[in-house]
Amino acid sequence: MSSIAHELAKKQKEISVSEFFEKNKQILGFDSLTRALITSVKEPVDNSLDACEDAGVLPELLVRVEKIDEKEYRVTVEDNGPGIVKKQVPNVFARLLYGSRFHTRAQRRGQQGIGVSAVVMYGQLTTGKAARVRSKISDEEVAYECDLILDTKKNRPDVIKEDFVIWDRPHGTSFQINVKGKYIGGKQSIFEYLKGVAIVNPHAKITFIPPEGNAVVFERASDIVPPPTKEIKPHPEGVELGELLSMAKYTESNKMTSFLNTEFSRISYRVARDICELAGVPPEQRPDKMRLEQAGAILEAIKKVKIMSPDTDCLSPIGETLIRKGLKNVLGQLKADFYAPPITREPKVYAGNPFVVEVGIVYGGGLNREEQVQILRFANRVPLMYQQGACAITQAVEAVDWRRYGLEQRGGQGIPFGPAIVLVHVASTKIPFTSESKEAIANIPEIKEEIELALKACARRLKTHLNKAEKKSKTRVKFEIVQDIIPMIAQKAAKIVGKPVPKLAGTITKIMNVVWIDDEVKFEKNRHHISVKIYNYTPKSQNFHLHMLLPYDKVDQKTLKMQPIEVREANKVTWDVKRLSSTDILELNFDLHGVPQEQYDQNELYVSGIDSASVIGAEVLPGDWDLEHLRITEEGPAEEPEEGEEGEIDYDEGVEVVKDEE
């Protein structure tokens, strides 16, 4: 027995981190040939985008994938970033756990110092070939170029060839690697990955040359580099006891108060004193003398003292407008019915790291009703392609009871079925990935909860839309039935009893008893054509206000025949609908010009001065419109008009009133 213990002891040895990952390459995203090729593109692309943003440069990337033979591909990624100084090139590209972003709390794509070196390691493991890196910084005449391999026994770079070369770029980096892989199209492909990158990085221009040769260019949709995100110190909420002790041990501060103030964000000197007092720790005590129970007391005190939420300028969410734009960009060809207004939530904190969640939903149109809802996942502006099932985003989607929001879902859990796409973006100074391959966000309770809340908020907007659409379609069906059946009954009845066919308009309106607003937006030749039809299917004349959210300065006045009675804050527009007789239709048509298509795709319509229950197609005016001074004159219940009688209406200049043809 003891000999076994000694035997086992002999086998105990150190494992170099690169040996570890060489044998566990699946952890780094190299589990299958298709995924390996995508990872080999993804890692250098992430690095290039980070480098450009660090330098405030609008990214311009070239991604080329060449087929060498049945299973070998050459991947090249070239950027216009600031370049990398010669001395750092080998370490950056061929050494695991080496990088500039690990010790920084800031929203970056790369965090680990593993990615691109892992690609180099995978390339040499599978093809035996070295990586080639070329880099030029702007004050040098020539570029530095070298061939690199990673010595996995030591986890150190091995430069096997180096030189200075002429490069016509002012600055930038090019990375080239041969890898064993498989190139495919479809859902989980390099093309889809780059499309995803383009959605959430509208400021980047990406040219992709696939093995088959025809270059695809994802054009820049915005000329603004996202504002630089600041580095922050850890927020005291969520700091661990051992972490606090370790920070206190290594701090340069001599007093507890200055330690707390210097090493954490949102702790002022005053707050630091409050914390010490509550914890019963002398403010003057040396932090490196802090005892275990004192550290515990300080953590308790931090929970009780009011500390501001973390700075948000360390985060760079995509924003509601760009999410909408992104979704339309990719999904334009689907002709979806509805793009739910996206949600960008307030930043929250987990373990001292601020994070923010954004959600957008697309519904209907060309999407398949019989399939599971598609989930588009993004973390720090990087599309997540694999390990969907392991991701907190997916788990949050599965935890929501989508039946409440109009989607089908057995038992109220799991990925729902229906014609919808859900986009979720999580941005943080530290994304807690489930593994080094960075394809799934770990199930951190704070993050999952935020995603759920964002999903529910966005789903409520979807539900409102679906309710409205359902109401509208029911009314339409009812109307069509009434229009068809009643005259037939009348004719037959008249024939049987030998009397003339009675006039029916009044009867029909009695049955319908609703004001129906039917609106449409069409985009043609750079103009939005907007049409709003108001049908008075009530038995009496109606008076109310119609309100619309519009970029009013973009309305082509030549096309607007019915003038509004008020325009507030440049976009809150109100029309006065007056004495619209029973069975009459009022049409309001005009054009917008100079508005990008994706910025206006739905009319937002509201009514006031009328019982909203009898209006279909517009919502009741929300309280924040603030139209109190514009009160509708109460005229008392309008008298019921005789059958066939036509009510009167004020003809505003050019308003077209179409009579209902009986």
Place this chain on the structure above:
Amino acid sequence: MSSIAHELAKKQKEISVSEFFEKNKQILGFDSLTRALITSVKEPVDNSLDACEDAGVLPELLVRVEKIDEKEYRVTVEDNGPGIVKKQVPNVFARLLYGSRFHTRAQRRGQQGIGVSAVVMYGQLTTGKAARVRSKISDEEVAYECDLILDTKKNRPDVIKEDFVIWDRPHGTSFQINVKGKYIGGKQSIFEYLKGVAIVNPHAKITFIPPEGNAVVFERASDIVPPPTKEIKPHPEGVELGELLSMAKYTESNKMTSFLNTEFSRISYRVARDICELAGVPPEQRPDKMRLEQAGAILEAIKKVKIMSPDTDCLSPIGETLIRKGLKNVLGQLKADFYAPPITREPKVYAGNPFVVEVGIVYGGGLNREEQVQILRFANRVPLMYQQGACAITQAVEAVDWRRYGLEQRGGQGIPFGPAIVLVHVASTKIPFTSESKEAIANIPEIKEEIELALKACARRLKTHLNKAEKKSKTRVKFEIVQDIIPMIAQKAAKIVGKPVPKLAGTITKIMNVVWIDDEVKFEKNRHHISVKIYNYTPKSQNFHLHMLLPYDKVDQKTLKMQPIEVREANKVTWDVKRLSSTDILELNFDLHGVPQEQYDQNELYVSGIDSASVIGAEVLPGDWDLEHLRITEEGPAEEPEEGEEGEIDYDEGVEVVKDEE
């Protein structure tokens, strides 16, 4: 721009592996408080079981979880393994990427040299407290005990206290740690994890003392330590080009042939020479002089040369009997209808690593029909509790079209719904986990495919059972209806026309026209009572063979009245059913003794010499039974007996023929 490059260069630095994991503790399985506590139990338990098996000791584990305060728990895991020599204790427990199993190709629970040191790191991070380890090897008088922390900046152990203590164990190891966590019951709990461990390690005795105090003992169900699994060299199938080059560089062999023979399994000298010849590489060449294109040619040659499958004694599958036993053990209280005979597939290879897949399915009974099928995942005899969605096992389950096998599944993909539990075990010399937390198997195509094949094979058995059950129940219903209705019709009709009630047995058999075999297994007082009833509901006398798979040496001959005409291979038993008259019933009853209950719970019945379409309750005899010499005498179609007439039957000694009561 250049200043930015220099600025960024300054930030580049090395990251120690422990710093990396301290900041990414979610990767190691510490993403939530409940999971963190389970991981803190799981890692030392895995180590203890491995150590016991290395030493050939029947494991006896004590697992204690104590509540310290609201969020702090103390975990203790104690084993009767061989112990760890003093010098190695600090490195084994407080240094990441250090261990005995990483460089070994053998089926072990631990592979990475991370697990338990990660628990120590998590404990100190969250509670500030050190781990306490005690270990004794059998030739020492006293145990060594020390308090350990992990210096995360350097990734080295820090022994803060050590001593020798008296311990009444002859040998073993105890590990104690304080961690921040949350203790829960239910599906993903320590109790469930230990139950899972007990299922797949029936040779281990585990005592669990939960915070609430009442010890639970999982008793040993087998006294046999699984046979030690051998370490192997990589199998040449699936070796990577770069790996081959690297192996050739570091080998001690001087010639290509001896290199191939020594460093790989299943390459004899002869095969090595064939490979060299096919590849056009001189057999005498020094391996370290191998060029890239030569390495490529050798890999191509390896594909063409016939190489034996890997040795299987490096693997320790659970086995079909123990899987069944395990499932019954845990799921006994569910009173499931059916335990599909488990499948243990032949070993296969991915990337040079042999692996084997095992599947078992439980169906019906107390399981919920409205819920998703439950998946029990195991890897190298360790239950996988988290990240189900990321696991190749789950993905394989989702990829199978379960509708073909009688389960409900929308669109033929996703986790199916129905009253079933699916157990999958993957054993390999190297499990490719998706992350260091070892909770999900990566989607390696070879592995996923094998799991799918195993699932389908087991599902076919389920389907056969469901078909049989359905047929049987339909026949029963039909029979009951016929039995009830026909006599009533006859009576009424007879009364109306004023004639006597006709004899009906012949009519009923004409309607049924089937031989119905109804069988049962009952276990009572350590005996299996087996009963097979054969109803001839056809209008003619029948002759056929009835076959059964049985441990014939366990049949109590005193209870067996009808002797079989043949027993092949000790378990293929055949009876001759001769001249069984229309409407007669033949009963075949006997007992088995000395067979454990779980080893026999269903009769496998086959027939030959009769049109299988007219038999319900037994399948047609499979081709591999090989009964050609026992051909049934063709007697031509039996004449239809008169109504009420009784056919003849050969009375074998003691055969009981019960007349159908008309």
